Structure formats: C-alpha cells, structure tokens
Amino acid sequence: MTEKKWPETWQEVNPGCIVFTPGSARSYLTGSWRAQKPIWDNTKCIKCGLCYLFCPEGCITEDAEGYFSADLDYCKGCGVCAHECWPRAIKMVEEG
Amino acid sequence: MSKRIGMEIAFAAAETVALCRPDVIAAYPITPNTHIPEHLSDIVAEGRLDAEFICVESEHSALSACAGAAGAGARVFTATSSQGLLFMQEIMPIVSAMRLPVVMAIGNRALSGPINIWNDHSDIMVQRDMGWVSLFAANGQETVDMVVQAFKIGEHRDVMLPVNVNLDGFQLTHVVEPIWMPDQREIDRFLPPYEPFASLHPDHPLSMGTLGVPEIYNEVMMGRNVALVKSKKVILDVWKEWEALFGRRYKPIESYEAEGAEVLLLTMGSLSETAEVAIDELRREGVAAGLLKLRLWRPFPFEELREAVEGVKVVAVADRACSIGGPGGPVFAEVRSALYGEPERPIVVNFMIGIGGRDVMVEDFKNMVKKAARMKHVPAECAYEIYGVRGS
Numbered sequence: 001m002t003e004k005k006w007p008e009t010w011q012e013v014n015p016g017c018i019v020f021t022p023g024s025a026r027s028y029l030t031g032s033w034r035a036q037k038p039i040w041d042n043t044k045c046i047k048c049g050l051c052y053l054f055c056p057e058g059c060i061t062e063d064a065e066g067y068f069s070a071d072l073d074y075c076k077g078c079g080v081c082a083h084e085c086w087p088r089a090i091k092m093v094e095e096g
Numbered sequence: 097m098s099k100r101i102g103m104e105i106a107f108a109a110a111e112t113v114a115l116c117r118p119d120v121i122a123a124y125p126i127t128p129n130t131h132i133p134e135h136l137s138d139i140v141a142e143g144r145l146d147a148e149f150i151c152v153e154s155e156h157s158a159l160s161a162c163a164g165a166a167g168a169g170a171r172v173f174t175a176t177s178s179q180g181l182l183f184m185q186e187i188m189p190i191v192s193a194m195r196l197p198v199v200m201a202i203g204n205r206a207l208s209g210p211i212n213i214w215n216d217h218s219d220i221m222v223q224r225d226m227g228w229v230s231l232f233a234a235n236g237q238e239t240v241d242m243v244v245q246a247f248k249i250g251e252h253r254d255v256m257l258p259v260n261v262n263l264d265g266f267q268l269t270h271v272v273e274p275i276w277m278p279d280q281r282e283i284d285r286f287l288p289p290y291e292p293f294a295s296l297h298p299d300h301p302l303s304m305g306t307l308g309v310p311e312i313y314n315e316v317m318m319g320r321n322v323a324l325v326k327s328k329k330v331i332l333d334v335w336k337e338w339e340a341l342f343g344r345r346y347k348p349i350e351s352y353e354a355e356g357a358e359v360l361l362l363t364m365g366s367l368s369e370t371a372e373v374a375i376d377e378l379r380r381e382g383v384a385a386g387l388l389k390l391r392l393w394r395p396f397p398f399e400e401l402r403e404a405v406e407g408v409k410v411v412a413v414a415d416r417a418c419s420i421g422g423p424g425g426p427v428f429a430e431v432r433s434a435l436y437g438e439p440e441r442p443i444v445v446n447f448m449i450g451i452g453g454r455d456v457m458v459e460d461f462k463n464m465v466k467k468a469a470r471m472k473h474v475p476a477e478c479a480y481e482i483y484g485v486r487g488s
Contacts, residue, residue: 010315015256015323016195017316018294019303 030057034077036092042067044089051081051090098276098342105236106131106269108277109175109201109261112243114145115283118199119170122150122161126180127213128265129203133175155183159198163187166196167304169295171247174198177265178205181219185226191258192227193320194304195293197250198258200228201243204365204416205265206452214453215265217364217416220393221426227320229259229327230394234368236273238391239263241344244283248334251290255327262393264366266453278342286341328395348397349404350389353379357386358409359469360442364390364427367414367449367456374461385465390427398434405435408442412468414461415448415480424448424480432479443471446480460484 007013014020047066059074060081070081082090103111110132113121121140123133140149152158155176162172176184181202191198202220206212220230229249233239239261246259263269294302308316328348335346353375354360363371368389378385388404405411415425423429428446435441447464450456464483482488
C-alpha cells in the first residue's frame with residue numbers, strides 16, 4: 001500500500017495536527033527538492049568531518065575509510081557542506 | 097453545599113480556579129487581573145492546591161508555559177490584561193491550533209496609548225480571530241460560574257479548544273460582591289479530571305506543533321473553524337448541566353424586558369447591569385425599550401441573535417472598543433453583518449462607550465436608546481458614534 005502524502009479531506013487531519021507516528025519525517029524524502037548535488041573529491045578531502053557536522057539535514061555519513069558522502073534521498077542540495085569545506089573537496093554539481 | 101460570601105471578584109475567581117484543581121498555573125502580573133494569579137500563588141503556597149505555579153518573566157512565557165504543560169496533559173490556567181494579552185498574541189493562535197484547552201481569565205483593560213489601566217474591551221477584541229472560545233461575565237457570580245464552565249467546555253472531546261473568560265477590569269476584578277461559592281464536592285461532581293486526547297510523554301512519542309505546509313493549511317483551518325462553531329452545542333449542554341446543578345441559567349444572549357420592545361440595547365460585560373436600570377426607567381416612562389446581554393462572543397451566536405431581534409425596529413449596540421478606521425465597533429460590525437441577509441431586519445446603530453474606563457451612567461443609556469429610536473435610515477459609515485466626546 002502506498003502511503004498518502006496528504007490527508008485527502010479535512011476530516012482526516014488529526015486534531016491539532018498531532019503526528020502519532022514517531023520519526024515519520026524519515027518517510028518524507030527531501031532529496032526531491034534538490035537542484036544541485038554535492039560531489040566529493042577524496043584526493044582533496046582531509047577527513048576533518050566539517051561537512052558531517054554542518055549538514056543541516058544530517059544526511060552525510062562517514063564510510064569505513066573515513067571519507068564522507070551524502071544520502072541523496074534526503075540531501076536538499078543546500079550547499080552548506082561545500083561552503084564549509086575549506087580544502088574545497090566538495091563541489092556542487094547541477095542535477096540532471 | 098454552595099455558600100454565599102462577600103468577596104472581591106478576582107479573589108473569588110482564584111478560589112474557583114483552585115476548586116477546578118489545575119495542575120499548572122503560569123502568569124505574569126499586570127493590572128487589573130493581577131489579584132487572580134497573586135491569590136492563586138497564595139493558595140498554592142498555603143498548600144491548599146497541589147499545583148505548579150510558574151513565575152515566568154513575561155506574558156509570552158506565561159502562555160508558552162501553559163501550552164507546553166497542556167501538551168503534557170496538564171489542566172492549566174493563566175490570566176492577564178491589556179498589553180499583557182497583546183504580548184501573548186503570538187502564542188494565542190498556536191494554543192487553539194494545537195487544540196489545547198488552556199483556560200484564561202482576562203481582566204479587560206484598555207490598550208495603550210495613551211497609557212490607561214482602566215476598563216474597556218479593546219484587549220480581547222484584538223484576539224477575536226485567534227480561535228478561542230470567548231465568554232463575557234457581567235458580574236462576580238457569572239465570573240465564578242464561567243471559570244468552572246470554561247474548563248468543562250474547553251476539555252470536552254468535541255471542543256478541545258482554549259477558553260477565555262472576560263471580566264471587566266476594576267468594575268469586576270476589584271469589586272466585592274456577594275457570590276454563591278460552590279464547594280469542592282460540587283465542582284468535583286461537575287468537572288471530572290482532565291483526560292487529554294493526546295499528551296507528550298517519552299513512553300509514547302508523538303509530535304505536536306508540526307509544520308503545516310500549503311497543501312494542508314486549508315484543511316486545518318476548516319477543522320479549526322468547525323470545532324469552534326460546533327463548540328456552541330457543548331457550551332449549551334454545559335450550561336444546561338450547570339443550571340440543573342446550581343440553578344443558575346446561562347444563555348448565549350440573554351434578553352431583558354425585550355418583549356414588545358421597539359429598541360433593543362445590546363451590551364457585553366459589566367455594563368449590562370447599569371443598562372438594566374436604564375431599561376427599567378425607560379419602560380416606566382413608556383419607552384418600548386429592552387436589553388440584550390451578549391455572553392458568548394466566540395463562537396458568535398448568530399441564530400440566537402436573529403431570534404432575539406425579531407420584530408424590533410432598532411438595535412443599538414454598545415461597544416467598548418473601536419475598530420479604528422473601520423465600520424464601527426467590533427460587536428456592532430458582527431451584529432449588523434449577522435442580520436444583513438435577513439429580509440426584515442432592524443436598523444443597527446453603534447455607540448462606543450466606556451472606553452478607557454470612562455463612566456457610563458444610567459442617563460447615558462437612556463440617551464442612547466432615545467437617540468437610536470429616532471433613527472429611521474442610517475448610511476453605513478454614519479452608523480457609529482464615539483459617545484460623549486467633548487467638542488463633537
């Protein structure tokens with residue numbers, strides 16, 4: 001069954017817009033907002049983890065070798081990681 | 097058993113709130129409501145009420161604390177006046193949108209400026225569209241009764257909305273009146289413990305106050321509006337139950353000497369009692385005048401109003417607030433709009449009186465009625481008058 005994105009009628013909205021499912025934001029893929037995606041150049045990456053710390057979406061993870069990448073299901077393409085990356089290892093690249 | 101005592105109305109309101117067993121009270125002092133939370137803090141300090149009294153640093157924080165506590169399933173109470181209520185404004189619509197049954201007493205006071213601590217209704221009128229149930233008390237007894245009713249109405253599963261009880265600053269808050277005070281057993285019988293629809297607890301996580309994107313906002317607004325409109329049924333039921341238990345009747349609009357009246361005055365709050373005296377005198381003089389006392393401001397009692405003015409030639413609405421640059425006072429605008437679609441409707445005129453605490457005498461009401469009775473046709477923009485202005 002596909003989950004409904006919006007309640008179809010006003011009667012279906014919970015009183016006070018209360019959301020009874022914890023962590024339901026996870027099912028909302030903010031990656032669909034993205035116009036640019038971050039691409040890491042691991043030859044420049046010094047593994048400082050600033051991108052990981054600054055990502056407002058919390059979608060950047062560290063791999064076994066200590067390099068970083070974004071989960072594109074949630075990455076909105078805001079570019080904060082690229083802006084903060086002082087060795088300039090992250091480039092924002094147009095989608096499509 | 098209820099006991100008839102003489103007590104300052106603000107204190108009586110506080111004693112009544114305590115009988116309702118609130119879990120949390122958060123308030124910041126501002127004249128003229130101050131005696132209500134001040135006395136409540138005494139009651140808590142004396143150990144007569146097991147509640148958390150939060151001394152916040154502002155009204156904004158007071159209502160925010162109430163919202164948080166109500167979200168956690170607490171029965172909460174706050175009180176304020178004037179600029180304090182305006183400072184709560186940011187939180188006012190949030191509380192109603194989150195469907196939290198916060199109860200607030202408002203010691204109605206004029207807005208600054210010029211700075212003025214006296215009574216009128218301009219503070220609550222700013223909050224008209226915030227989605228709260230809004231009740232107006234005419235005296236100490238009504239204040240006490242409405243405080244209890246407010247919890248029952250707001251917490252009802254078909255309502256789940258905040259309720260404000262308006263009592264005129266000084267004219268009511270600071271006046272000592274004989275009041276039938278209910279006792280704890282009576283209140284416990286009338287008002288069961290609060291059972292929230294949902295509450296914040298780590299054992300059963302849920303989210304309140306979430307984002308409402310454009311795709312959902314209209315539907316949410318519809319739900320809020322329907323809830324407030326439909327709350328009238330619950331209010332009427334609660335009032336019926338109150339009457340059965342305590343013998344005091346409440347109606348959204350109460351008529352006084354309205355039978356056969358050609359001119360009806362319409363008032364809200366404490367002025368109603370002065371207006372009654374004026375109507376008595378007018379009737380003795382042979383003037384067919386009557387009075388409507390509006391107790392329920394939101395949801396607005398459209399049906400009851402139309403019924404109450406049937407066959408009447410002129411309705412003179414006494415407003416205690418101005419809609420500056422608008423159609424007249426807010427109550428007047430509502431009344432005229434409610435009657436606009438009626439095939440036969442009275443002329444509706446508006447006197448803005450008692451603003452910023454200006455005294456309104458019996459003679460003033462008689463003048464207004466007589467002036468209104470003479471009006472045959474009133475152009476839309478000339479239907480209101482700020483009464484008693486020197487030099488006009």
